[in-house]
Amino acid sequence: MELYHKTSNKISKIVTRSYSTSFSLGISAFAPQYRDAIYSIYGFVRLADEIVDTFHEYDKEKLMSDFRKETDEAIKNGISTNPILHSFVQTVKNFKIDYSYIKAFLDSMQMDLSNAYYEHQEYNQYIHGSAEVVGLMCLQVFCGDNKKLFAELIEPAKALGSAFQKVNFLRDIKSDIDERGRIYLPGVDNEIEIDDESKQKLELEIDKEFSEALKGIKRLPNGVKLGVYSAYLYYLVLFKKIKKMRVKELMKRRVRVSNFTKTALLIKSLIEVKILKTT
Numbered sequence: 001m002e003l004y005h006k007t008s009n010k011i012s013k014i015v016t017r018s019y020s021t022s023f024s025l026g027i028s029a030f031a032p033q034y035r036d037a038i039y040s041i042y043g044f045v046r047l048a049d050e051i052v053d054t055f056h057e058y059d060k061e062k063l064m065s066d067f068r069k070e071t072d073e074a075i076k077n078g079i080s081t082n083p084i085l086h087s088f089v090q091t092v093k094n095f096k097i098d099y100s101y102i103k104a105f106l107d108s109m110q111m112d113l114s115n116a117y118y119e120h121q122e123y124n125q126y127i128h129g130s131a132e133v134v135g136l137m138c139l140q141v142f143c144g145d146n147k148k149l150f151a152e153l154i155e156p157a158k159a160l161g162s163a164f165q166k167v168n169f170l171r172d173i174k175s176d177i178d179e180r181g182r183i184y185l186p187g188v189d190n191e192i193e194i195d196d197e198s199k200q201k202l203e204l205e206i207d208k209e210f211s212e213a214l215k216g217i218k219r220l221p222n223g224v225k226l227g228v229y230s231a232y233l234y235y236l237v238l239f240k241k242i243k244k245m246r247v248k249e250l251m252k253r254r255v256r257v258s259n260f261t262k263t264a265l266l267i268k269s270l271i272e273v274k275i276l277k278t279t
Helices: 002-019 021-028 033-051 061-079 083-095 099-111 120-143 148-170 173-180 197-219 222-243 259-275
Strands: none
Touching: 002 021, 002 033, 002 083, 021 033, 021 222, 021 259, 033 061, 033 083, 033 099, 033 120, 033 222, 061 083, 061 099, 083 120, 083 259, 099 120, 120 148, 120 197, 148 222, 197 222, 222 259
């Protein structure tokens, strides 16, 4: 079984590196004991996301239904023949990941199968399940048995996950509409209603969430602080670029941060994380 565990972890790592250079850089900055668990969470999240976002020629409803059943069975039995899911299940078991987070995440993925836009209440529910709980899963890994620290960092972790997701919404406006037929601006139900005012409202929320998230990053264990802070800086740079653009520009092209800049941000993180204060 040990060989299967290790192989499954390697596959989750490959998935992470294939889909996200920014998160891969962040995870590589973690102390070794945290890396496999975070790779496994990303692999699980990515697999579900691929079902709803890219498997257009297949029965997504059935694929998601099967994936949910397979997830529940794997958690119940402690094993899966799907290596990515098996890797995730080991993390769930080892770090006592709260099942309510997993359910909330899968519920949000299910929402994407039928929703083209979200009213405010549904939007908040979607954000919680698609982003906030992912931050909380990672936080359970970071805090381990330190329940007091976990409880104190819940809100900053949720804020960071939410901010990341909302930046993605703004960055991906064009592809979400063109490829997936979805709009992720609360209360906006068609392309015509997407304007600079609705963009700015979302940006105000993101600003507040980044500020709240930084308070939590300062208190994270040293073994993960650098990695999380580098991801924070990456998304902050991406967000600043987006804020300078009009909606019409975002509808034409996807904003990117170069690999050179990502590496530079990691170096910047190495310097700044040493002087982060906890007050």
